[in-house]
Amino acid sequence: MANVTSAKKAQEPAKRLEFSPQAREKIAWLYTRYPTRQAALLPVLRIAEREFGGIGPAAIECVARELEISPGYVWGVFTFYTHYRRETDGKYILQVCSTLSCALRGCQEIVRHLSGKLGIQPGETTPDRRFTLKKVECLGSCDTAPVMQINDDYHENLTLEKLDQIIDRLP
C-alpha cells in the first residue's frame, strides 16, 4: 500500500477519462460472458490499466461509470488486489518474490542490489518514474528462484550479473 493516492489528491476534481472505442468493444464482449455487469469488474480494470497507463481516481471514476457501480466500491475492490498498475507506478515495476523458496535462494540479495542500484527502497519509485521496486509474495516459480517479474515478464534463476544485464538492457 506504499503509494495509495493521498487523501488530498483524491479530493481534487479528477480529470474525466473515457474509454476508447476499441476498449468499449472489448467491454461489450465481456458483458456477454458474465450474467452480471459487476462480474466484469476485474477484467475492465485490466482494460483501464492499459488504456490509461495505470489506475488512479480518474480511471476508477471511468470504470464505475461504465459498470454503473459506485466509485467507492470500485476503489475498494481495486485496492484489495496488489497486481494492478497504479498511475503513480514507474514504467517498469520490478516485483521481486520474497517468499520462502526464493528467500532460501537469496532473494534478499536481489532486493538489496536493486535497492542500491536504483537508490530506492521497496515500495518506492525512482524520481524519473522509470522504476518501481516491490517485494511480492510467491510468484509460482519457486523452482527457478530467485524470481522477479518486470511488468508482464518473469525473470528466473537470477544472479547479480544477470540482474544488471536485465536492468541495463531495458528500453
Next chain:
Amino acid sequence: MPYADYKTFEKVLTRHADQPGSHTLDFYLGHGGYEGARKAVTQHTPDQIIDIVKASNLRGRGGAGFPCGLKWSFVPKGSAKPKYLVVNADESEPGTFKDRVLIERDPHAIIEGMLIAAYANGARISYIYIRGEFVKGYCRLVEAVKEAYQKGFLGQKIFGADFSLEVTVHRGAGAYICGEETGLLSSLEGQRGLPKIKPPFPAVEGLFRCPTVVNNVETIANLQHIILRGADWYRSIGPEKGPGPKLLCVSGHVNRPGTYEVPLGINLLDLIDDLAGGIWKGRKVKAVIPGGSSAKVLAAHELNLSMDFDTLAAAGTMLGSGGVIVMDETTDMVSALYNLMRFYHHESCGQCTPCREGTGWLEKIVGRIYHGRGRMEDLDLLLNICDQMVGKTICVLADAAAFPCESIVKKFRPEFEEMIRKGKGHERRVFPVAGGPLIQIGALSRHNQERREEQHPMKESALKRAPAPVGGLHD
C-alpha cells in the same frame, strides 16, 4: 504398503510437456487430443461419468484432497438454476508451481477435462480463474480456448451431441486468498476476494448463488485419462485410497528444483535424493515442508515417508498442493518462520478476528525473536495463539498459518531458545544468490539430464539431524 515404483512409472499428465508446440491444438490432436472428452460425451451418461470418477478414487489436487466424484455428487439434480464449472488456476500456495506447467504446456488438456467435468455436472458455463501474475499462461489459455471454439470443441453441439459449453478465462489480480474456493468465487463476481462461510458449499450455492463445481487444474487434467483408461487402471497407480499420477514441486536447497510427475506413494527421500538431485552444496537436510507452505514441517529424521494423502495425514502433516520445500542444515528456522508468518499476515483477508489479529501477532512475535528481542514466554505464547486460530474462522487460511508456526516452534524449539538467549548477539548470515543454469519451467525429463554436475548421495545423511542454525532470510 510397498512404495510405488517411480522409476518405471510412465508419465501421464506431463508426457508431452517438454515437446515444442505442445500447447497448440494441432499438436494436441496429433497426440490423441479430445478423445477422452469425445468418449465421455458420446458413450456415457453424466451419472456414469460421476460413477467412474468416484470409482477411480481421484482426490482433489488443489490442497484439501477431497474425493472429486463425491464432491460432484453434491450438485443438486434437477435444480432450475444454471450450474457453473470453475477451474482453480490461481496457484499461489508458496512452494507450488505445478499447475503452471499444465497451463503453459498443455492448455488443451485443461479444456478437455473441463468438457468432461461440465458434462458430468450439467454445467454449460465455465470459467478458468488464473492468477494475474501468470501472463504467459493467460495468453496460452486464451489462445487454446479460441482454437477450441474454432474447431467446435467448445460452443454448441459439441461432438454432435446435445451438449454445449462456454469457457471464459478470467484473470485474477494478485491475492492468495482468491485461491480459496469461496474467495475465488467472490472475486469472480467482481468483489473483493472474501471467503464465505460454508455451508452452503459451492456445489449447492456458489457462483452467482448457483450450484458450482470448483476444481483445481491438475484434478481436471486427470479426468480424460480416467475416462479413456478406466477407473481400475487409475486405482492401480499408487495407494488405492488416493491414487494416481501427481505433480510434485521441489524447491529450496536441492540440486535440481523442479516439477516432477510421480506416482503417488513415492518415498519422500527418493524424491529429494534421486529426482531432485539431493541437497545442494553437499550439505545435509534439516527440514522439509511436504505440501505447500501451509503444511506442517517435517524434521530431518521424519522424511522416510510415502508421499500420499493418507500417509502424510497420519504423519501429522499433509500432501496439500504438493509443494515440497527443502531446507538445508544452515537454514535459520526462526527466519524461515518469520518469512512465512509475514506471508500469511499479508494475505489474510481480515474478515475474522482470530486470523486477522492472529497472523499479525504471530508475525510480530516471531519478528521480535528474530530481531533479538524475544522472551522465553514467547514460545508458549506462539503455541497458544496457534491454538486459538485453528478451526475458528471462515476459511482455513488461519489454520494454514498456524500449522507451520506450531510445527516449527515445537520441532525446532531449542533453536528458538538459543536465539532468545543470545538476543541481539546472535550471528546471522544471509544466503548468497545461487548461480547455475537457466531452467525454464520445471525439471521435467529434459531438464533432469542437463542440470548441475554434483550428485549428493544422501539417503543416510538425511537421517542425521543437522547441527545448529546460521543464515537469515530477512533484511
